Amino acid sequence: MKAIVIPKHGGPEVLHYTEIPQPKPGPAEVLVRVRACALNHLDLWVRRGMPNIHFNLPLVPGSDIAGEVAAAGEPANRVRVGEKVVLAPGVSCGECEACSAGNDNQCRKYTLFGYGLNGGCAEYVVAPEANVLPMPPGLTFEEAASVPLVFLTAWHMLLTRAQLKPGEDVLVLGAGSGIGSAAIQIAKLIGARVIATAGSAAKLAKARELGADDVIDHSTQKIADEVRRLTSRRGVDVVFEHVGVATWEQSIMSLATGGRLVTCGATTGAAAQLDLRYLFARQLSLLGSFMGSRGELFTVLKLIGEKKLRPVVDRVFPLAEARLAHEYLEGRAQFGKVVLKVVD
Numbered sequence: 001m002k003a004i005v006i007p008k009h010g011g012p013e014v015l016h017y018t019e020i021p022q023p024k025p026g027p028a029e030v031l032v033r034v035r036a037c038a039l040n041h042l043d044l045w046v047r048r049g050m051p052n053i054h055f056n057l058p059l060v061p062g063s064d065i066a067g068e069v070a071a072a073g074e075p076a077n078r079v080r081v082g083e084k085v086v087l088a089p090g091v092s093c094g095e096c097e098a099c100s101a102g103n104d105n106q107c108r109k110y111t112l113f114g115y116g117l118n119g120g121c122a123e124y125v126v127a128p129e130a131n132v133l134p135m136p137p138g139l140t141f142e143e144a145a146s147v148p149l150v151f152l153t154a155w156h157m158l159l160t161r162a163q164l165k166p167g168e169d170v171l172v173l174g175a176g177s178g179i180g181s182a183a184i185q186i187a188k189l190i191g192a193r194v195i196a197t198a199g200s201a202a203k204l205a206k207a208r209e210l211g212a213d214d215v216i217d218h219s220t221q222k223i224a225d226e227v228r229r230l231t232s233r234r235g236v237d238v239v240f241e242h243v244g245v246a247t248w249e250q251s252i253m254s255l256a257t258g259g260r261l262v263t264c265g266a267t268t269g270a271a272a273q274l275d276l277r278y279l280f281a282r283q284l285s286l287l288g289s290f291m292g293s294r295g296e297l298f299t300v301l302k303l304i305g306e307k308k309l310r311p312v313v314d315r316v317f318p319l320a321e322a323r324l325a326h327e328y329l330e331g332r333a334q335f336g337k338v339v340l341k342v343v344d
């Protein structure tokens with residue numbers, strides 16, 4: 001089968017479009033014919049390599065997968081061949097204390113497609129049956145692939161970790177990112193007031209279309225100053241962080257007394273500084289978040305099916321052009337998701 005393979009870590013040029021053997025589903029596993037695979041910043045980190053993390057190379061990248069069931073290994077009884085499906089991106093043991101409590105993203109064996117096992121940048125992928133979920137109706141494969149990772153992550157960050165409430169003010173950084181476009185919608189659905197940031201007028205207009213009440217152009221305005229102005233100097237209850245060093249100080253300064261900052265990433269660097277006096281004097285909470293539970297993904301998919309949340313697809317590339325897609329994502333010109341389409 002055709003696939004994108006990472007044979008060694010490096011720049012976009014290491015992505016290799018090639019033929020590899022089609023995988024076979026084992027017991028309780030499903031063979032999925034991939035139709036679309038959305039990119040995430042995680043794909044860039046996996047391709048580049050990360051300190052203290054070992055990847056089994058060569059690896060097929062791609063965590064966000066939509067397609068059709070091609071075959072199921074016995075005993076896999078829940079899916080039927082031809083069914084349109086999306087894959088829960090996280091794979092866990094299913095048996096430990098965390099998994100049993102429904103916190104599968106805290107499982108010590110938790111990993112992702114395109115991370116600890118081969119992902120969706122290929123014509124076929126093998127998945128545990130538990131990860132194979134019905135695709136919400138009324139979506140293209142490209143739209144469906146754009147849902148799981150960012151909506152699940154944003155849901156877990158805002159609702160489970162930061163406990164966002166109706167009427168609260170939330171600052172969403174990076175409205176043009178996949179995760180930002182998901183966070184704006186979830187926060188609005190909950191009834192919060194959303195202040196979103198982006199780096200161009202065109203992106204700010206799109207953020208407003210998604211429901212942002214107020215917007216800040218971080219290329220020309222100081223985020224914390226604007227937040228103070230928009231909140232009558234109070235600051236926001238919740239900051240939705242994923243940018244890292246470039247915005248960290250502004251994010252902290254944007255919080256109201258008693259505010260919560262929740263973060264799932266550091267795309268501009270991880271070595272952020274923090275004045276501890278500010279942390280305790282203002283009684284701030286810093287919350288780390290990674291992915292979300294499979295139970296939360298069911299909720300997200302239901303809301304997508306009801307059109308209360310909608311995936312934002314920026315641009316679709318053929319699988320063979322994965323390198324161009326990575327370069328495009330690294331250039332930060334997108335608004336929403338960058339998706340690879342697996343062409344027949």
Ligand SMILES: [Zn+2]
Nearest residue numbers: 093096099107
């Ligand atoms: Zn487990």
